Amino acid sequence: MKRIYIKEDMCIGCRLCEVYCLVQHSKSKKIIKAYKGEYPKPIPRILVEEKGYLSFALQCRHCEDPPCVEACITGAMYRDPDTGAVLCNDIKCVGCWMCIMVCPFGVIMRRKEGGEVASKCDLCYGEGTPVCVANCPNEALEFR
Amino acid sequence: MVKYVIVGNSVAAIAAVEAIRKHDGDGEITVISDEPYSAYSRPLITYALAGKISEDSIFYRDKNFYYKNKVETILGIKVTSLNTKEKYVTLKDGDEIHFDKLLISTGGTPISPNIRGRDLHGVFTFTKLDDLKRVREYIHQYRVGEAVVVGGGLIGLKTAEALTMLKIKVSIVELADRILSVTFDKKASSIIERSLRKIGCEVITGNTVSEIKGRDRVSAVILKDGKKINCGMVILAIGVTPNIDLIKNTDIKVNRGILVDNHMQTNIPDIYAAGDVSECVDLIGGATRPIAIWPNAYRQGNVAGYNMAGIPKEYTGSIVMNSIELCNIPTISMGLTDPEGDEYEIIEHYNDEKQVYKRIVLKGKIIVGAIFISNIDRGGIYRNLIIEKIDVSSFKEHILKEDFGLISLPKEYRKHLVSGPGLEV
Ligand SMILES: Cc1cc2nc3c(=O)[nH]c(=O)nc-3n(C[C@H](O)[C@H](O)[C@H](O)COP(=O)(O)OP(=O)(O)OC[C@H]3O[C@@H](n4cnc5c(N)ncnc54)[C@H](O)[C@@H]3O)c2cc1C
Numbered sequence: 001m002k003r004i005y006i007k008e009d010m011c012i013g014c015r016l017c018e019v020y021c022l023v024q025h026s027k028s029k030k031i032i033k034a035y036k037g038e039y040p041k042p043i044p045r046i047l048v049e050e051k052g053y054l055s056f057a058l059q060c061r062h063c064e065d066p067p068c069v070e071a072c073i074t075g076a077m078y079r080d081p082d083t084g085a086v087l088c089n090d091i092k093c094v095g096c097w098m099c100i101m102v103c104p105f106g107v108i109m110r111r112k113e114g115g116e117v118a119s120k121c122d123l124c125y126g127e128g129t130p131v132c133v134a135n136c137p138n139e140a141l142e143f144r
Numbered sequence: 145m146v147k148y149v150i151v152g153n154s155v156a157a158i159a160a161v162e163a164i165r166k167h168d169g170d171g172e173i174t175v176i177s178d179e180p181y182s183a184y185s186r187p188l189i190t191y192a193l194a195g196k197i198s199e200d201s202i203f204y205r206d207k208n209f210y211y212k213n214k215v216e217t218i219l220g221i222k223v224t225s226l227n228t229k230e231k232y233v234t235l236k237d238g239d240e241i242h243f244d245k246l247l248i249s250t251g252g253t254p255i256s257p258n259i260r261g262r263d264l265h266g267v268f269t270f271t272k273l274d275d276l277k278r279v280r281e282y283i284h285q286y287r288v289g290e291a292v293v294v295g296g297g298l299i300g301l302k303t304a305e306a307l308t309m310l311k312i313k314v315s316i317v318e319l320a321d322r323i324l325s326v327t328f329d330k331k332a333s334s335i336i337e338r339s340l341r342k343i344g345c346e347v348i349t350g351n352t353v354s355e356i357k358g359r360d361r362v363s364a365v366i367l368k369d370g371k372k373i374n375c376g377m378v379i380l381a382i383g384v385t386p387n388i389d390l391i392k393n394t395d396i397k398v399n400r401g402i403l404v405d406n407h408m409q410t411n412i413p414d415i416y417a418a419g420d421v422s423e424c425v426d427l428i429g430g431a432t433r434p435i436a437i438w439p440n441a442y443r444q445g446n447v448a449g450y451n452m453a454g455i456p457k458e459y460t461g462s463i464v465m466n467s468i469e470l471c472n473i474p475t476i477s478m479g480l481t482d483p484e485g486d487e488y489e490i491i492e493h494y495n496d497e498k499q500v501y502k503r504i505v506l507k508g509k510i511i512v513g514a515i516f517i518s519n520i521d522r523g524g525i526y527r528n529l530i531i532e533k534i535d536v537s538s539f540k541e542h543i544l545k546e547d548f549g550l551i552s553l554p555k556e557y558r559k560h561l562v563s564g565p566g567l568e569v
Contacts, residue, residue, distance in 0.1 A: 006562050008559075008562075047549075049547075049549045049550060049551040050547075050551070051547070051551050051552075054551060055551075056551070056562070058549075058550060058562065061562070067439070067524075070159070070439050070442040070443050070446070071438065071439035071442070073185050073186075073187045073188065073438050074185050074188060074201075074204070075185065075203075075204040075205055091201070092201060094188065094191055094196065094197060095469065096187070096467060096468070096469065097467040097469065097474050097476065097520055097523075098438065098439060098467045099524075100467065100476070100520055100521065100522075100523055100524055101465060101466075101467040101476045101478070101520075101523050101524055101527060102439060102465075102524050102527060103524035103525075104524055104525065104527070104528035104561065105524070105525070105550065105561065105562070106521070106522030106523070106524050106525040106549060106550070108524070109521065110474075110521070115196075
């Protein structure tokens with residue numbers, strides 16, 4: 001399957017990936033509205049870690065043997081049979097956070113969606129190239 | 145064509161089916177369980193009792209899972225015996241079913257304490273979908289207003305919380321000096337205890353129920369110290385133990401749970417065991433013991449399935465861990481959280497007002513345990529450091545900093561983690 005590769009030497013920590021990711025996962029998909037007019041406030045599914053000159057953008061690695069899928073007590077977390085992406089079914093998720101406990105990358109977050117549900121990278125389902133990759137000004141993320 | 149038989153139809157069983165079918169599309173798979181339902185999420189029965197989820201969203205996989213995976217199911221019938229020499233199991237109705245490969249995934253059974261009055265109407269354990277139905281019906285029929293939950297562990301507290309949401313006044317009675325004493329330290333326990341009190345639960349520690357009173361059904365309990373609590377219902381939640389009935393009188397080796405090798409095979413070739421019924425290596429300490437949690441059951445069942453289908457795969461051990469939300473406070477605990485001895489070092493962050501608590505337990509250079517209350521984000525990074533036994537001495541000062549992340553890890557290790565296509569646990 002196609003995955004996102006991280007090149008930390010290229011990352012300048014601009015956080016544009018976070019902005020695009022947030023907008024992509026908002027209801028309106030419009031930047032001003034997404035940031036200022038939506039409730040619950042959308043959150044990015046990617047996170048930039050930064051320390052001094054070092055930075056990189058991190059999102060779900062869509063593991064070969066995903067520990068989050070194994071740990072999920074409801075069956076909400078699953079691997080999409082077509083794309084291979086690891087996805088969370090919001091309707092089934094009860095917010096028990098077993099997935100957060102076992103994700104070695106710490107890339108599953110909590111998001112308000114009625115109740116709270118697990119929030120993670122979905123490789124911009126159906127978009128072709130994920131928006132974080134497409135909009136990185138420095139090719140610090142690659143999709144291949 | 146290989147004939148696979150799986151006893152039990154819960155997470156370990158489903159995980160085994162998923163592994164087998166990755167490699168063997170033709171073999172015959174038969175799943176047998178005494179519960180008459182498709183596999184469901186056992187932990188969700190407390191959510192269903194509280195009315196947080198509907199009853200049909202309790203099922204673990206799609207409705208057509210068995211059909212899609214060509215699994216024959218025999219549900220609602222108990223397997224009563226196992227012949228390991230001639231390789232067949234006998235069902236309660238007398239039918240014999242032969243196997244080439246067998247998986248025993250019979251899970252756990254709730255421990256039933258020897259209390260006078262234990263058999264009275266209105267006394268329940270709470271681990272099955274039928275328990276949910278029975279408890280619900282009972283509450284409705286008798287308009288239960290007060291209940292006693294015996295046991296302040298995960299199942300007891302989740303059940304107590306659910307009952308409270310149904311406007312039942314709950315008293316939790318715990319023998320230890322605090323709730324969640326096995327997985328939490330004092331501070332963590334007290335945060336949850338306070339919150340339970342706030343939602344109206346009474347929490348009684350260092351005490352136990354010595355007698356359940358009632359004529360036709362429960363009317364009160366008497367505590368060890370003589371105190372009486374009036375109640376219409378009692379939930380016994382003092383723990384579960386491996387359900388090894390089936391292998392009694394066989395030559396399968398068992399300690400508390402069924403003993404398996406790192407392929408999840410028992411001492412008898414072609415007979416495997418996985419999930420709450422089995423015993424595996426605890427990565428902290430290295431002893432084998434049952435660690436009755438969902439993620440382990442899945443992985444063990446999956447590893448068993450691969451090996452049953454002829455694909456060698458190893459189970460590398462696990463740690464005790466859990467993630468539970470109580471009174472809207474998320475918590476994660478893993479490994480050794482409250483050890484005694486000079487060889488352990490504790491790093492803590494505590495904010496009483498915000499109910500935020502983080503605790504890391506170190507032994508020498510490696511983390512052996514952790515607790516997170518309220519702020520659980522990125523908790524999995526710590527778990528990975530525990531199971532991979534990573535030397536944390538070079539970044540110890542950062543370990544509980546707000547911005548702790550993969551960036552804090554040694555460069556080589558971080559690169560190994562993030563630049564690959566994903567992780568093979
Ligand atoms: C209320 C509750 C909350 C929980 N919450 C959590 C949680 O938050 N996180 C977590 O990690 N774990 C939790 N657990 C534990 C988790 O549910 C178990 O670890 C998991 O279900 C184990 O799965 P298993 O496949 O080993 O067996 P089980 O789920 O125990 O299933 C075994 C099945 O085998 C059947 N069976 C047994 N003997 C026979 C026989 N002789 N013939 C036919 N069928 C038989 C049983 O009836 C049962 O259906 C919770 C458990 C309960 C009860």
